[in-house]
Amino acid sequence: MAKIKFIEADGKEHQVEAQEGQSVMQAAMSNLVPGIVAECGGFANCATCHGYVDEAWQSKIPPPDAAEEGMIACAFHVQPNSRLTCQIKVTPALDGLVVRLPVSQTE
Amino acid sequence: MSAFSGQKLDKIPAHVPPELVYEYDNARDPRLLEDPHARMRSLILEAPPIFFTPYNGGNWVVTRKKAIVDITMNPEVYSNAFLVSGHQSEEHSGEHKDSQPGLMMLPISADPPRHTAYRTPLNQPLSAKSVAGLETAIRTMTNELIDKVLAAGRCDFLSDIAEPLPVTLFMKLAGMPTNRLAEFRELATQATSATVDHASREATFKRIAGILAETIKARQEKREDDLISHLLDANIDGRNPTFQEMLGYSIALFLGGLETVVNALSFGVRHLARDQELQARLRADPSLLPGAIEELLRLYGIASTVRRVMRDEVCHGVQFKQGDTVSLLLPAANYDDEAFPNPEQFILGRKEQHQTFNTGPHRCVGLNLARLEMKVFYQEWLKRVPPFRLDPEKKPQFVGGFNLAISSLPLVWS
Ligand code: FES
Numbered sequence: 001m002a003k004i005k006f007i008e009a010d011g012k013e014h015q016v017e018a019q020e021g022q023s024v025m026q027a028a029m030s031n032l033v034p035g036i037v038a039e040c041g042g043f044a045n046c047a048t049c050h051g052y053v054d055e056a057w058q059s060k061i062p063p064p065d066a067a068e069e070g071m072i073a074c075a076f077h078v079q080p081n082s083r084l085t086c087q088i089k090v091t092p093a094l095d096g097l098v099v100r101l102p103v104s105q106t107e
Numbered sequence: 108m109s110a111f112s113g114q115k116l117d118k119i120p121a122h123v124p125p126e127l128v129y130e131y132d133n134a135r136d137p138r139l140l141e142d143p144h145a146r147m148r149s150l151i152l153e154a155p156p157i158f159f160t161p162y163n164g165g166n167w168v169v170t171r172k173k174a175i176v177d178i179t180m181n182p183e184v185y186s187n188a189f190l191v192s193g194h195q196s197e198e199h200s201g202e203h204k205d206s207q208p209g210l211m212m213l214p215i216s217a218d219p220p221r222h223t224a225y226r227t228p229l230n231q232p233l234s235a236k237s238v239a240g241l242e243t244a245i246r247t248m249t250n251e252l253i254d255k256v257l258a259a260g261r262c263d264f265l266s267d268i269a270e271p272l273p274v275t276l277f278m279k280l281a282g283m284p285t286n287r288l289a290e291f292r293e294l295a296t297q298a299t300s301a302t303v304d305h306a307s308r309e310a311t312f313k314r315i316a317g318i319l320a321e322t323i324k325a326r327q328e329k330r331e332d333d334l335i336s337h338l339l340d341a342n343i344d345g346r347n348p349t350f351q352e353m354l355g356y357s358i359a360l361f362l363g364g365l366e367t368v369v370n371a372l373s374f375g376v377r378h379l380a381r382d383q384e385l386q387a388r389l390r391a392d393p394s395l396l397p398g399a400i401e402e403l404l405r406l407y408g409i410a411s412t413v414r415r416v417m418r419d420e421v422c423h424g425v426q427f428k429q430g431d432t433v434s435l436l437l438p439a440a441n442y443d444d445e446a447f448p449n450p451e452q453f454i455l456g457r458k459e460q461h462q463t464f465n466t467g468p469h470r471c472v473g474l475n476l477a478r479l480e481m482k483v484f485y486q487e488w489l490k491r492v493p494p495f496r497l498d499p500e501k502k503p504q505f506v507g508g509f510n511l512a513i514s515s516l517p518l519v520w521s
Contacts, residue, residue, distance in 0.1 A: 039460065041180050043219065043468040045230055067223050074234030106235065 002095040006033045006051070009103040018090040024099060025049040025086035035101035042086035044068050047075040048105040049085045054098035061088055077102040116161040122428050129158035131168060133411070133434065134302055134508045143511040144374070144407060147439040148451060157425045166413075166432035167425070170439040172446040172462055174423045178414060178435060179467035182218045185414035185433060187469060189216075210316060212362075213355035219468050225352075226472065228341030232334055235475040241276070245483045248275055253491050261498065264516040268488075269373045273480055277364035280476075281357065282333025283322050291318075295365035299510050312358070319357040323350065334360065360473075367409050368477050370512045371463075372484060374407030375400070378453070380497045380518055385453065390489050398455050400481045405461035406453060408438030410510050412465060437462040438511055495520040 004027055006014040018027035028036045028049075040046035044067045053061060058081055064072065068087045072078060085099060119128055131154065133139070139146040147170075156171045169175055178185045211217070214225035231237060252271060256262035270292050278285050297303060297311040322335055330336040338356050341348055348356065379386050389395055416431040427433065440462040442450040447459055464471040471477070497503070498517035506512040 039464075039466075040468070040470045041176070041466045043470075044223070045226055045468065045472075046470060047230075047234070067227050070227050071230055074230055074236060076236065 002090050002092055002097065004028075004090070004094065004097045004099065006035070007098065007100045008033075008035045009101055018094070020090055020092065022090045023086045024051070024088040024090060024094075024097070025084070027090060028085060028099075033101075035105070036085065037105045038086060040086075044071050044084055044087055047071045047084065050075040050077075050105055051083060051085045051099040051101050052079055052081045053083050053088075054100070055081060057094070057097050060093060075102075076104060076107060114162075114164065116165040119159065119161060120165065120428070122426055123159045127155050127157065127159050127425065129154040129160060129168075130162065131158070131160045132162040133160075133168075133436075134163070136507060139507045140505050143505050143507065144438060144442070147408070147436065148442040150436065150439050151442050151444070151450075157423060164432070166434055167427065168434045168436060169422075170436050170443065171423075172440040172443045175435045175437065175440050175462060176466050178422065178433065179412075179465060179469065182222070182468055184417050184420050186218050186417050187216055187222075187414060188218050189415045210312065210351075210358055211355040212359035213352060214472070215359050215469060216355070222468055224343050225356075226468075228338055228343070229356075229472050232337055233472050233476060235479075238476045238479050241280070241476070242479060242483060244279070245272075245276060245480055246487060248272055249484050249487045250491075253487060257491060260521055261517065261519045264376055264518050265369070265373055265513060266515075268484075269369045269376070269516070272484065273368035273372070274365050276476075276480065277360070280334055281322070281360055281364070282326060282331050282335045283318075287318075291361075292365060292369075294318075295362060296512075298362060299366050300506070300508065302508070315358060315361060316354055319354060319361065320350075323353045323357065363471070363473050364476075366510050366512070367471075367473075368480055370409045370510060371404060371407060371477065372481060373513045373516050374409075374511075375403040375481070375485075376488075376518070377497070377503060377513065377516055378403055378406065380495055382453070383494055383496070386489065386494055389485070393486055393489070395455060396482060396485050397478075400478065400485065401461065402453055402455060402457060404463045404481075405441045405447070405457070408441045408461070408463040408511070410463075410465075411436050411438065412469070412509075435465075437465060493520045 002018045004016050004018045004024060006028055014033045016027050016031040016033065023042055025036060025038050025042055029038055037048035039048045064083060064087060068084050071084055072082050075082060136146060150170050157167060157169050157174060159167055169178065214222050217225050249272060252268050256267050271288060274288055274292050275285050294311055294315050298315060326335045326339055335357060338348060338353060389399055412435050414433045416427045416429055416433060418429050420427050441447065444450055447457065464474045495518045498519045501517040503516045504514045506514055
């Protein structure tokens with residue numbers, strides 16, 4: 001179990017309990033966090049689960065692989081700390097993770 | 108793609124319980140040909156959620172959204188790797204074995220992780236960001252087509268608009284000669300037709316492959332600013348695609364780009380032609396269009412898809428055996444009341460994702476382009492064409508199979 005905080009673009013915060021083995025995207029979806037669409041269901045080919053990993057956490061998460069990187073390039077409002085949340089596995093070490101969400105996943 | 112022989116098994120396999128047998132021929136069912144989407148709804152109401160039909164070699168049919176999502180999200184058990192152009196590599200019954208390996212369609216025929224390697228080169232050029240660059244071209248093409256029919260007060264929406272628009276755009280995108288439009292469209296229709304015999308289907312695919320091979324060879328000599336050129340330089344596990352793989356890509360793009368949008372546009376316009384109030388609403392407020400398009404996409408799903416079961420598995424209470432074929436009727440899942448309350452109704456602003464583009468790794472790669480084409484088309488059409496309705500004299504004709512289709516849609520306006 002790990003607590004993850006999602007912050008919508010307008011500042012609204014959502015604290016969720018994520019299960020180990022889930023992806024960060026799944027944790028958001030099963031808690032109905034708005035702002036993540038996840039059209040492909042976690043296969044790194046839709047870029048609608050895009051989020052910004054808080055700087056403090058970036059080094060604690062394995063870097064994106066080539067498929068994820070290619071797909072991040074397709075997302076809107078990309079920043080240096082952009083990730084596909086479906087590609088980040090929840091581990092106890094991620095307890096307290098903060099993920100900010102873009103204004104929109106689709107434009 | 109299954110060869111729709113139409114043949115009925117004379118013996119139901121032993122592992123299929125009799126209460127799960129429901130006779131349904133996805134190509135020739137008379138109610139399907141009367142009104143394809145009404146038939147999709149009736150399957151939800153009348154047939155078991157997962158049923159076994161003895162038609163077309165015998166296969167399972169899944170109609171509910173939850174089960175379809177679970178199956179598509181589990182490619183290790185439900186494989187795509189047997190899909191080849193023109194026919195399945197092996198029929199369920201095992202009677203028909205083709206000695207000639209068919210052409211793999213890429214990335215559709217590959218399972219993850221191979222699928223990811225094949226799909227990655229397409230993600231970027233077909234992303235929402237990239238296709239946005241085509242908006243002006245699509246607008247120009249749409250207006251040229253409207254110019255040709257506007258004064259007449261009538262058109263056959265299929266041949267005058269729905270076919271030329273996506274076909275021209277796709278051929279431009281892929282780098283194919285647009286002056287062969289009619290020929291290409293005919294080939295695409297033949298290739299996905301549910302009722303042509305095995306031999307003519309093979310011949311059609313040979314002709315398509317021949318045309319595509321010419322384009323690929325030309326681009327090998329000289330790159331252009333198009334998808335085929337982009338794919339030639341793609342990196343698949345550290346190498347460029349082989350000629351065979353290039354053919355696989357282009358044949359899948361050909362079928363995906365030429366058949367699906369044509370039909371989605373036509374069913375959508377047919378809905379508007381029968382609903383003057385909705386037409387007026389959208390004319391008055393075009394900002395409703397994106398939501399309306401999603402709802403039309405839900406009501407009128409086009410493509411279905413097939414999986415091969417890789418090991419014995421119980422799915423939503425039904426025992427599948429290794430080697431079974433499972434058809435996922437995506438257009439039916441959009442009428443599943445568990446996912447969509449009052450599924451027959453057009454309701455703007457539904458939250459639930461429809462299944463028209465599928466879920467999981469094989470979710471439609473062309474969906475951004477399809478959405479953009481539809482948005483631009485509806486904007487221009489509703490702006491310029493006065494209230495239109497179905498021609499009362501001529502009934503639309505429908506086609507079944509893997510793609511639900513209309514073959515003619517006469518419209519009138521004054
Ligand atoms: S859910 Fe589609 S890329 Fe993450």
